[in-house]
Amino acid sequence: MRPRRCSASGGRRRAVASVMICLAICLVATGCVRFAAPSSPPPIAFGVQPSPAGAETDVAREPAPNSENCDATVSLRPGPMPVPAQMPIRSTMADILGRGRLIVGLDIGSNLFSFRDPITGDIQGFDVDIARAISKAIFDEPGTIEYRVLSSAERTQALVDHSVDVVVKTMSITCDRTREVSFSSPYYAASQRILATQMSGITGPDQLAGKRVCAARGATSIGRIQSIEPRVRMVTTTTWADCLVMMQQAQVDAATTDDAILAGLAEQDPWVRLVGPSLGEEYYGVGIPKGQDDMVRFVNGVLDQLRTSGQWYQMYNRWLSILGPSSGPPIPVYRD
The missing domain is CATH 3.40.190.10 (Periplasmic binding protein-like II)
Incomplete structure (x- = not known):
């Protein structure tokens, strides 16, 4: 009996079927076939962000600054500047020189004015440069400073109790504050x-x-x-x-x-x-304990030197150029 021959078309069909079966096995084995997962929504969680320590809400009304006219920015005229490291005997500056350091109240969270550089750890900024200029005029060394970190609410009391020599911390000159502390002439208008x-x-x-x-x-x-x-x-x-x-x-x-x-x-x-527009001007001054008129005149002399030498503009361009071109430092007004 002669053996049956398979037709060519039948052989091709069987070959194709075998290939399809192999492909199906491969897809399942390699994970290429995906099945819809059952619905599984993410868990819902509720949380309250903690407020910074010391935050207070819905605070009481406060008076507007300089609601009375007291010529708060008028200061004492500077006298002849002493030679650095040779302060007049029995002066406030001589006491600071004898102590060996200038104690400056500021903060380290006012970016551009006084802040701690995250890389070097140094305290830097526009206000820091003002403090360093005062230190150089006393010691002939700009870095002879002890910094005391103050909050805005602590500035006046630190001067009243003499725990600092000066406050250089974006401190606005106001009528209310001049009753308790003295100020230099303005060094910045904001x-x-x-x-x-x-x-x-x-x-x-x-x-x-x-x-x-x-x-x-x-x-x-x-x-x-x-x-x-x-x-x-x-x-x-x-x-x-x-x-x-x-x-x-x-x-x-x-x-x-x-x-x-x-x-x-x-x-x-x-x-x-x-x-929005400007809501009002603020004039920053160096805060000085009440009754230290010699220190007021001395600091005003330092600020005059910064204005006339062009150093004030250098400080502005380094720290505050983000605000645009400067119209210059405030012009001081003296009462004597």
């Missing part, structure tokens, strides 16, 4: 502004009714914004950096203080920006 997130819709004080607005405790900006928009909900913190943290955590809607401080905060977060 404008109060508002800092808000780019998506907040806040463009000025008109949008702040019922909004939570942050400021460092003891700042003059609190009373001013409350007088401009009485319905604002003020939140106060220990430092300006805390205000930025609360904005990032959506615990406040905005922050307000001087433009130079806000610019330093904006440098740290690209999602916030300065908005």
Whole structure:
């Protein structure tokens, strides 16, 4: 009997079937075949971001700065400057020279004015350069300084109890403060502004009714914004950096203080920006204990040297150029 022959077409069909079976086995083995997973939504968790230590909400109304006219920025005329390291006998400067260091009150959280460099650990900024100029005029050495870190609310008391020689910490010269401490002539003029997130819709004080607005405790900006928009909900913190943290955590809607401080905060977060017009001017002065008129005249002499030598502009260009071209330092006015 002759053997049956398979047709060519039948052989091809069997070959194709074998290939398909092999492919199916390979796909399953290699995980190429995927099956829809059952619905499994992620667990829902609720949490509250902790507020910075010392934060206070819905604080009481404060008076606007310089609501009375007292010519707060008028200061004492500088006299002849002594040779560095040779201070007049029985002067405040001689006492500082004898101690061997200038004690300066400031903070390390005001970016651009006084902050700690994260790489070197050095305290730097515009206010620090002012302090170093005072130190150089006394000791002939700019680094003979002991820094005391103060919050905004602690500045005046530190001068009253003489725990520091000077405060160089974005300290605005106001009528209220001149009752307790003395000031140099102004070394910087700032404008109060508002800092808000780019998506907040806040463009000025008109949008702040019922909004939570942050400021460092003891700042003059609190009373001013409350007088401009009485319905604002003020939140106060220990430092300006805390205000930025609360904005990032959506615990406040905005922050307000001087433009130079806000610019330093904006440098740290690209999602916030300065908005709105100037809400008022602030003049920074070096705080000095009451009754130390010789030190006031001496510091004013140092500031005069910074203005006339061009060093003030160098300091501005190094630290504050983000604010744009400067119109120059404030012109001092002396009462004698």
